[in-house]
Amino acid sequence: MRIDMSKFGKFLISRPAGREALLAAQAYTIPKDTKEQIELDFSQVTVITPSWADEFFHGLEETYGKGKINIVPSENPNVRLVIESIQKQK
Numbered sequence: 582m583r584i585d586m587s588k589f590g591k592f593l594i595s596r597p598a599g600r601e602a603l604l605a606a607q608a609y610t611i612p613k614d615t616k617e618q619i620e621l622d623f624s625q626v627t628v629i630t631p632s633w634a635d636e637f638f639h640g641l642e643e644t645y646g647k648g649k650i651n652i653v654p655s656e657n658p659n660v661r662l663v664i665e666s667i668q669k670q671k
């Protein structure tokens with residue numbers, strides 16, 4: 582299952598917005614009992630902050646498990662750096 586992360590906005594910039602996006606994804610996009618890998622596609626996202634990413638990724642990992650979450654490589658340097666820094670923390 583591939584999720585276009587720009588559906589949550591092109592500017593993903595706060596912890597509350599990350600939590601809101603997580604809840605929306607869990608309610609409307611990702612079935613709770615999914616057996617599929619979850620691919621997050623940030624190709625259309627302009628800016629992401631560490632707080633947004635931490636809130637969203639941590640919530641997904643708690644619900645679906647770390648091994649089910651894959652991030653599609655992005656050409657955007659901001660997105661790459663934030664995702665790399667969040668992944669190093671885990």
